[in-house]
Amino acid sequence: MSVQSSILGRSRRAMKRPLLDVVAEVLLAQPGASLAEVAEAAGISRTTLHKHYATRDDLVRAVGLRATEIYEQAVDRVADEPGTEAGLRQLLAAMIESGPQLAFLWRNPVLDEDHELTQRYVDAEKRCLAVLNRARSAGLIAASTPDWWMLQMVNSLVYTAADSVQFGKLAPLDAPDLALSTLLHGLGVRA
Structure with missing residues (x-):
């Protein structure tokens, strides 16, 4: 089961919310989610996610x-x-x-x-x-x-x-x- 379907249960179209809010929900529901899974749940590519946050630590700090x-x-x-x-x-x-x-x-x-x-x-x-x-x-x-x-x-x-x-x-x-x-x-x- 993917992070998107198991955690958020919403289509990508329904995710018109700030990226970091989506990331918070994903990492709450599945703390070990990979950056690829986080990007998928947010409806963006992993490359796009990496352009904004070079590392997982950078992403976690930004969400914090x-x-x-x-x-x-x-x-x-x-x-x-x-x-x-x-x-x-x-x-x-x-x-x-x-x-x-x-x-x-x-x-x-x-x-x-x-x-x-x-x-x-x-x-x-x-x-x-x-x-x-x-x-x-x-x-x-x-x-x-x-x-x-x-x-x-x-x-x-x-x-x-x-x-x-x-x-x-x-x-x-x-x-x-x-x-x-x-x-x-x-x-x-x-x-």
Whole structure:
């Protein structure tokens, strides 16, 4: 079974998305995919892929940089929002939409060795934490919740929601609301 049919299940015509987004999905689903398989899934030749990225490491780093930029943009969209449910929902929606790219970052420890990339991610994470702290100050999140736990819960919810959307278990428009409800109320019955 080819990478394209087993992973993406889409025709080449349906792949009018940025190359690095397609590469993130391919390498998430099949980390050992060859550059030829990646190029095929992206609907380009291996030669074209090599013109842009001389080595696999160059390609992986480029995907990591794109994923980090997407995370930065998601956080920046709500950076000035007060600690509101609407601001949290907007953050979750932006992060869920970019789920494959974020999952690529979270699941590729080789990217941790890239100091520039790591610093940019840490800076974006601090801005994300600032949004969560405003929500905590507004009483939406329990005051006793540690910073690291808030970040882990958001990342876990984003990962699960994006994965569920990708596999058709959850409608894309329902994902942010379900993630927000779970973040703020857990799985218990609302009073």
